[in-house]
Amino acid sequence: MHPERHRFYHPELDLSPEQELEGSEVHHMSKVLRMKVGEDVILLNGKGRLVSAEIKELKKDRGRFRVLDDLPSWDMPSGLHIAMAPTKNMDRMEWFLEKAVEMGLGRFSLIGTQRSERNKVRMDRLERIAVSAMKQSLRTYLPRLESMHDYKPFITGASESDRFIAHCYEGDKSTEISVGGSTLILIGPEGDFTEEEVREAKEMGFHALGLGAARLRTETAALKAVALYNRL
Amino acid sequence: MHPERHRFYHPELDLSPEQELEGSEVHHMSKVLRMKVGEDVILLNGKGRLVSAEIKELKKDRGRFRVLDDLPSWDMPSGLHIAMAPTKNMDRMEWFLEKAVEMGLGRFSLIGTQRSERNKVRMDRLERIAVSAMKQSLRTYLPRLESMHDYKPFITGASESDRFIAHCYEGDKSTEISVGGSTLILIGPEGDFTEEEVREAKEMGFHALGLGAARLRTETAALKAVALYNRL
Incomplete structure (x- = not known):
C-alpha cells in the first residue's frame, strides 16, 4: 500500500x-x-x-x-454484484456507493421496478464517487456501474451462481451470504418489490435473503449486504 | 409491527x-x-x-x-456499544448513526483522541436522527448517545465483556465479532489512534479488530462493525 x-x-x-x-x-x-x-x-x-x-x-x-x-496491489476483484432500485434522494445512493466501494463491490446495477421512485440517475456523479472511494480506500479495482436495467430481462439474464432477492414479505429466508462467491443481490425500492416481481425472481432461481427484522431503508439494506459479503 | x-x-x-x-x-x-x-x-x-x-x-x-x-414489540435492546472519534464532517457521523440505528445499536459514544478532528458535536441533531431512524425502522429501543469522553478514563471504565479497538497498525487482529454479546468497539479518527492509545487499550483488555485490508473511513469502519454484529 x-x-x-x-x-x-x-x-x-x-x-x-x-x-x-x-x-x-x-x-x-x-x-x-x-x-x-x-x-x-x-x-x-x-x-x-x-x-x-x-x-x-x-x-x-x-x-x-x-x-x-x-x-503490487493487495486488492482483488470482487464477485459481489448489487442491483438496486434507485432511491428518491440521490444522496442516499451516492453515500451507499462510496461505502460499498470502500468495503468491496464488483458491480453495481440500477434496476427499474414497479415501485421505483426514479428512473434517471446521473451516472457521471456515481462514477466520480466510485473513483474517489477507490483511491481513498487504497483499492485498485473500480466496480462496473450500470444504469438502468428493466427488471424482467435483468433477472432473466443474471449469470451469478448465488442469486438473492432481499424483499420484506414473510416466508423462509436465507441469512447466509457466502464470502467471495459469485453473488447477485437484488435490493428493492422503499415500497418493496411487488409480489409478482418476487415470484418472477424465484422462478429464475433467486432465493429470498433475510437482513433482519427491522425495516431497513433501501441503501441500508444494500450496505448491510455488502458488509456481510465482505465480513472476512 | x-x-x-x-x-x-x-x-x-x-x-x-x-x-x-x-x-x-x-x-x-x-x-x-x-x-x-x-x-x-x-x-x-x-x-x-x-x-x-x-x-x-x-x-x-x-x-x-x-x-x-x-x-407487542419484536425489538430487543442491543448489546453493541460503538465509541468513535468524531469525524470532521458532521454529515458523515449523522449518516452513520442513521444506518446504525436501523441495523441495531445499543449505545453510541464520542471519544476525544489525540488525532480527533473535532471536539464539539451537536448532540441534539444526533438525537433527532436516532429518533427518526428508530421510528422509520420500526424499532422500539433508542440507543444511548454520549458526548464527549476523554479517551483514557473512557477505556479504563469500560465494562463490556468483549472490548475491541479497530486500528490500522500491523499485527494480529481478530475478525470475529460475537453476535448478541456485550461488545464495545473503538473506532479511531481519520489519522488513526496513536500507538500510545493502542497500547493503553491493550493494557485495558481490548483486542485489535480487523475490518479488512482496505483503508476505511471512520464512519465506514464503524458501519461495517455494526453490520457484522447484527449479521444474524
Whole structure:
C-alpha cells in the first residue's frame, strides 16, 4: 500500500513507458494539489494495475508521465454484484456507493421496478464517487456501474451462481451470504418489490435473503449486504 | 409491527391511561401530518414500550392522549456499544448513526483522541436522527448517545465483556465479532489512534479488530462493525 503518494485514475493506462492523461484527474493534480513537473504520482487503471510515474509535463487539464515501476496491489476483484432500485434522494445512493466501494463491490446495477421512485440517475456523479472511494480506500479495482436495467430481462439474464432477492414479505429466508462467491443481490425500492416481481425472481432461481427484522431503508439494506459479503 | 399508524417518541411515557406530550414530535403531528382529535397514533418511549393511543386534544406543540393498548414489540435492546472519534464532517457521523440505528445499536459514544478532528458535536441533531431512524425502522429501543469522553478514563471504565479497538497498525487482529454479546468497539479518527492509545487499550483488555485490508473511513469502519454484529 502506498498511501503516501497521490493517486490518479487513468482508465486507459497501457504498457507503454510514456503515458498521457486528460481531464478532471489532471485538473485536480495541477490546480488543486498544485503538483509540479518532476514529482512522483501513482496512476491506476481501476482494473488492478497501478504504477508509479514521474510528471514530465503538466498543463491545466493534460499531463504526460514517465512510468517508473509497476506497484503490487493487495486488492482483488470482487464477485459481489448489487442491483438496486434507485432511491428518491440521490444522496442516499451516492453515500451507499462510496461505502460499498470502500468495503468491496464488483458491480453495481440500477434496476427499474414497479415501485421505483426514479428512473434517471446521473451516472457521471456515481462514477466520480466510485473513483474517489477507490483511491481513498487504497483499492485498485473500480466496480462496473450500470444504469438502468428493466427488471424482467435483468433477472432473466443474471449469470451469478448465488442469486438473492432481499424483499420484506414473510416466508423462509436465507441469512447466509457466502464470502467471495459469485453473488447477485437484488435490493428493492422503499415500497418493496411487488409480489409478482418476487415470484418472477424465484422462478429464475433467486432465493429470498433475510437482513433482519427491522425495516431497513433501501441503501441500508444494500450496505448491510455488502458488509456481510465482505465480513472476512 | 404496526407500520400503518404514525409513531411518536414520548420518552416519559408512563403507565397512566392519560398521556401528555410537548415539543417537536407534537408539532410534527399537528402541523406537518395535520392529524386531528380522534385519530389514532402510536407512542413509544425508546425503551421497548409502545402503545396505541387516541388524540384527545391537539395544540400546535402540545397534545393529550388516551392510551388504548400496549402493543407487542419484536425489538430487543442491543448489546453493541460503538465509541468513535468524531469525524470532521458532521454529515458523515449523522449518516452513520442513521444506518446504525436501523441495523441495531445499543449505545453510541464520542471519544476525544489525540488525532480527533473535532471536539464539539451537536448532540441534539444526533438525537433527532436516532429518533427518526428508530421510528422509520420500526424499532422500539433508542440507543444511548454520549458526548464527549476523554479517551483514557473512557477505556479504563469500560465494562463490556468483549472490548475491541479497530486500528490500522500491523499485527494480529481478530475478525470475529460475537453476535448478541456485550461488545464495545473503538473506532479511531481519520489519522488513526496513536500507538500510545493502542497500547493503553491493550493494557485495558481490548483486542485489535480487523475490518479488512482496505483503508476505511471512520464512519465506514464503524458501519461495517455494526453490520457484522447484527449479521444474524
